[in-house]
Amino acid sequence: MTAVDARPESTATLRFPEGFRWGTATAAYQIEGAATEDGRTPSIWDTFSRTPGKVRNGDTGDIAADHYHRVREDVALMRELGVTDYRFSVAWPRVQPTGRGPALQKGLDFYRRLCDELRDAGIRPVATLYHWDLPQELEDAGGWPRRETAERFAEYAGITAGALGDRVATWTTLNEPWCSAFLGYGNGVHAPGRTCDADALRAAHHLNLAHGLAVGALREALPAGAEVSLTLNLHVVRALTESAEDRDAARRIDAVANRIFLDPVFRGRLPEDLVRDTAGMTDWGFVRDGDLAAIAAPIDSLGLNYYSPTVVAAGSSESPSPWAGAERHVRFLPAPGPRTAMDWPVDADGLYELLTRMRDELPGVPLVITENGAAYEDYADPSGQVRDPERVAYLHGHLAAVRRAIEDGADVRGYFLWSLLDNFEWAFGYSKRFGIVHVDFASQRRTPKDSARWYAEVIARGGLPS
Numbered sequence: 001m002t003a004v005d006a007r008p009e010s011t012a013t014l015r016f017p018e019g020f021r022w023g024t025a026t027a028a029y030q031i032e033g034a035a036t037e038d039g040r041t042p043s044i045w046d047t048f049s050r051t052p053g054k055v056r057n058g059d060t061g062d063i064a065a066d067h068y069h070r071v072r073e074d075v076a077l078m079r080e081l082g083v084t085d086y087r088f089s090v091a092w093p094r095v096q097p098t099g100r101g102p103a104l105q106k107g108l109d110f111y112r113r114l115c116d117e118l119r120d121a122g123i124r125p126v127a128t129l130y131h132w133d134l135p136q137e138l139e140d141a142g143g144w145p146r147r148e149t150a151e152r153f154a155e156y157a158g159i160t161a162g163a164l165g166d167r168v169a170t171w172t173t174l175n176e177p178w179c180s181a182f183l184g185y186g187n188g189v190h191a192p193g194r195t196c197d198a199d200a201l202r203a204a205h206h207l208n209l210a211h212g213l214a215v216g217a218l219r220e221a222l223p224a225g226a227e228v229s230l231t232l233n234l235h236v237v238r239a240l241t242e243s244a245e246d247r248d249a250a251r252r253i254d255a256v257a258n259r260i261f262l263d264p265v266f267r268g269r270l271p272e273d274l275v276r277d278t279a280g281m282t283d284w285g286f287v288r289d290g291d292l293a294a295i296a297a298p299i300d301s302l303g304l305n306y307y308s309p310t311v312v313a314a315g316s317s318e319s320p321s322p323w324a325g326a327e328r329h330v331r332f333l334p335a336p337g338p339r340t341a342m343d344w345p346v347d348a349d350g351l352y353e354l355l356t357r358m359r360d361e362l363p364g365v366p367l368v369i370t371e372n373g374a375a376y377e378d379y380a381d382p383s384g385q386v387r388d389p390e391r392v393a394y395l396h397g398h399l400a401a402v403r404r405a406i407e408d409g410a411d412v413r414g415y416f417l418w419s420l421l422d423n424f425e426w427a428f429g430y431s432k433r434f435g436i437v438h439v440d441f442a443s444q445r446r447t448p449k450d451s452a453r454w455y456a457e458v459i460a461r462g463g464l465p466s
Contacts, residue, residue, distance in 0.1 A: 021414025034068035048191035059429025154213035231303030303370035
C-alpha cells in the first residue's frame with residue numbers, strides 16, 4: 001500500500017494521546033457471506049432480505065464480501081493499514097443456530113481462526129456479540145419484545161466468551177440497540193420489519209435487559225481485566241429554534257433516542273418524561289423488579305457511533321415512525337451543509353458535541369468511537385485506483401473533532417473507522433459503499449481506496465496532518 005499522491009505540504013501533526021486505539025469495524029451479516037455453511041441457520045436479516053421490496057435490488061447477505069473464506073486476505077489488508085484494533089461482530093446463528101442450547105463448534109472455530117490471524121498480525125480483536133442478526137427461531141417465538149430473548153442472549157454471551165475469552169480482550173454486548181428496537185419493530189425498515197410502537201418500547205427494554213444480563217455472564221466467563229462495553233448510536237438532537245415548542249420536540253427525541261438507554265444503563269432508572277410521553281402506548285408493566293439494577297451493571301467503556309446530527313421542530317412526522325411517543329409532536333428538517341451518498345449531512349461539530357456531552361454526563365466513563373465514516377459514489381478509474389477525496393475530507397474533519405474533544409477533557413480512548421470493506425448496507429443492499437477498501441462484488445477483488453492510504457498515514461503519524 002503506497003502513500004496517497006496528494007499529501008499536505010505541512011508535515012506538522014495534530015497528535016493523539018499515546019496508546020490511542022486506531023481501528024476499523026465491520027459486522028458479520030454485512031461481510032461474512034457463507035449464509036448456510038457449517039451449520040449456520042437463518043437470522044432475521046436472512047429472512048428480511050428475502051422478502052420482496054424490503055432490500056434494494058433484492059440484495060441479500062448470502063455472499064456479501066465473502067469474508068468467511070477470505071479472512072487471511074482481509075487481515076493482511078488491516079496489517080498494511082497498521083490498525084491496532086479490529087472490531088467485528090459474532091453472528092449469533094453461526095454460534096448458536098436456534099438461539100438456544102449448545103454452541104456449534106464449527107462456528108466458534110471460524111472466530112478462533114479470525115482472532116488468531118489478528119493476533120499474529122499484531123492486531124487486537126474487539127468482539128461485538130450482537131449486530132442485529134437475531135436467530136430467526138427466536139423471532140418466531142416473539143423476538144426482542146419477548147423477555148425470554150434477553151435471557152437467551154445472556155446464555156449466548158457466556159458461551160461465546162467461554163470459547164473466545166483467551167483471544168478477545170474487549171467485548172461489546174450490543175451494537176445500536178435503538179436501531180434494533182425502533183427500526184426493527186417501530187417503522188419496520190429493518191429486520192424483522194414489524195410496525196408497532198408498543199413492541200418497539202418493549203424491545204428497547206429487553207435489549208437493555210439483555211445487555212445487563214450479558215454483562216454478568218461475561219464477567220463470569222472472562223478472565224480478570226477483560227473489558228466489557230456497550231455501543232450506542234446516540235443522536236445529536238438540535239432544536240430548529242429556541243422556542244419552547246421546538247425545545248420540547250428536541251426533548252422528546254432525546255428521550256426516545258438517547259435517554260431510553262443512557263438512564264437505565266448508567267443511572268438505573270427510566271426517564272420519567274419518556275414514560276409520560278408513551279403512556280398512551282404502554283404502562284411499562286413489562287419492567288419487573290430487579291430489571292433496572294441488572295441493566296445498570298457497571299461497564300468499562302461506552303462505544304459511540306456517530307454519522308450526522310438530527311434537527312427537529314414542533315410538528316408531526318410520518319407513520320409508522322421509529323419515534324414512539326413523538327410522532328404527533330415532532331417534525332424533522334434537513335441539516336445544512338454537504339451530503340454523503342446516504343443523503344446524510346456532514347457535520348463534524350456534532351461529534352464534538354456528543355463527546356463533550358458524554359464527558360459532562362458520564363464522568364469517569366472512558367469513551368470509544370466505535371463507528372464513524374461516510375458512503376460516497378466510489379468507483380475504480382481506468383488505472384484501477386479508487387479516488388475518494390470526499391471521504392478523506394470527512395474523516396479528517398471528524399478526527400479533528402475527536403482530538404478537539406480530547407483537548408477539552410473528553411476521555412476518548414480510540415477510533416474505529418466504518419468500514420474496512422464495502423459491504424451489504426442493510427436495506428440499501430450493495431448500493432452504498434462505506435469501505436476504505438473497494439470490493440468488486442462480482443470478483444470479490446479488494447482495492448484499497450485513497451482513504452485507506454490516508455488512514456494508514458494517520459496511524460503511522462499517531463495523528464492528523466495539520
